[in-house]
Amino acid sequence: MTTIKIEHLNKHFHKQSGLNDINLTFESNQIYGLLGRNGAGKSTLLNIITDRIFANSGQVKLDGAVMHDNGDALSKVFMMSQDNLYQESTKVQNIIKTTAAVYDGFDQHLANELIQKFDVNVKTKFGKLSTGYHSIVKLIIALCVPAEVVIFDEPTLGLDANHRELFYSELIQSYSDNPRTFIISTHLIDEVANIVSDVAIIDHGAVIVSGDNESVLKNAHTITGPERELDQYCAGLNVIGSKHLGNLKTNYVYGPLNDDQRIPDTVSVESLDLQTLFIYLTKRKGELENDE
């Protein structure tokens, strides 16, 4: 059992936005989706978890032990990062060899299989690969490392549709064969919406939604009806966005509905999918403004 606990994490940058009092827990053997728009702070958070950059305050704990400069804890958490930390002049096969040398129990068999499936030329120097193949090499290594927590930061960056498909299938296969914690950080919600069991949505450096998929979606509603009756019903609810079609209006609501209030016959309540919820929760001023 490996639990990562993030407590009151803050990070300030000079120019870009940092992180603001992040509190999150990653339980063992779950597939997490860390969702956020570009620049929301996902990579910053992941880089702090893996001790690649330092927080200004707060801490990350693995099973109660602070992770900062903790070799034991850090060896249990592997991150496939967007940044290439491998030397460009090293051949892919040597990168894999080095990784296998420092991780006892590296799955060489799976590595060979994936190299074939993804058609990686292991004799190529890492720097000579395309963006897509940079991702693929890093993905293969991440899936074969015997870490208890594996973090993927934008795993499908530069991958074509077939390779994305293949990656998610291999991810699930690997998870089934050997359950461990996966954290997938991405801005492509649709890709992972059904794969992840838990989500955390980050916006402007703060966690705005977190919980298991089902309970998050239980609180996400699409409410449609004639404008007057709809607005009456939705008064006091957390409306995160709306759409007009003539007199017909759709409100997107995140939060519990008022159980005491009867739903008018003309108003229909349906659930909201993760992607739409995400879009409305993280919209900026000026975006989706035609809908208002």
Add this chain to the structure above:
Amino acid sequence: MQFDFDSAEPIYLQVASQIEDAIFTGAFPENEQIPSTTEISKQFHINPATVLKGMNILVSEGLLEKRRGMGTFVTIDGQKKVVEKRRSKFYDDFILDLINEADKLKLNQADVLKLIQRGYQNDHN
């Protein structure tokens, strides 16, 4: 199997109803093994726990059974059970809806019965 991800229904219920459909149509025959959680999970990119949750509904309904070390099988009378289940839900799912809609359209009982008769005649012609 097909999944409609934009539907309002939770995914695990969709998994259950899709497998049930396959048992009903005979695509998953009685007393035969169905694809594993991992296989379904991999193919449709659904969390394995979600797939398992859907399957477990059907296990508790007696449509599927887990055989130790072999996998998940359609029960010997699985298809029959689906038919029974759907028959018992026929009234709730279709008849009540039908009457409801007929009321909105100001069709009375005789009109509806007539239409049902016509439907049967067309069907059998």
Add this chain to the structure above:
Amino acid sequence: MMNNRMKDLLVVSIKYYLKVFGFMALLFIAFLAVLLIFGNLFDGGDTPSIRSMLTGFNFPLLFSAVLIFSQFDQGFLLKLQNGFARGQIFKNDFWMITLVTVFVTVLNRILHLSWLGSNPTYNGFFTNPLVNFFALFIISFLGNYLLFIVAESLGAFLNLFSKKIRNWIAILIVAGFLFVSISLFSGAAFGVGMLVSNHVIDIQMVETILNLTMSVLFGFNEHGAWNPLNMIVTMLVGSGLLTWLARFIIMRVQIHRI
């Protein structure tokens, strides 16, 4: 003390250094072969020979220092990627540097190359030639270690900054180095000569200051008792301080997003 992962990492590091050194050795042999074909491998009168080139230019030492300095950043990133803590990275680099120091020191003893170990005034302080040899070996070892740990610290120091700033610092260092060497070899020599002849700079005083600095840094005392032990103690203290400095810097290096 050392867990399995640390041992694995040290093996990886050793293999890497062996590979680079092996490659350099091959290049060097090829270079020697070319010189052998074209002439003056051996002392040949007035023309500079390979031997004098070797003694004038401590190649293994300088190459190792440059290697330790330049491989820091890639090595550091790779170790972070593979789940090592900064404390472990420092430890690994420390052992690696120690090994390289042993290697270079032994090699230099074989090649009779050493900027300190062959100092004739320190040589011969002890009557026992074996003790003498060891004393000089240790002096030589510590001298080399000091250079390497400085290279490591410098490599780590540059990694405190983003790539952009790092490049500027590198350009400044190179420019400064060029400026100093050009000034030294051209006008400056003349200028200093002028100043000295005009008694603006007291050459004696410069010498005293230089000696003082050297004695503080390395225990290299021009007018001392030529006791290698004094030198060893000062060098040990210096090594300790610089090692602590290297660790201090490494513990503060973060990755820089591109």
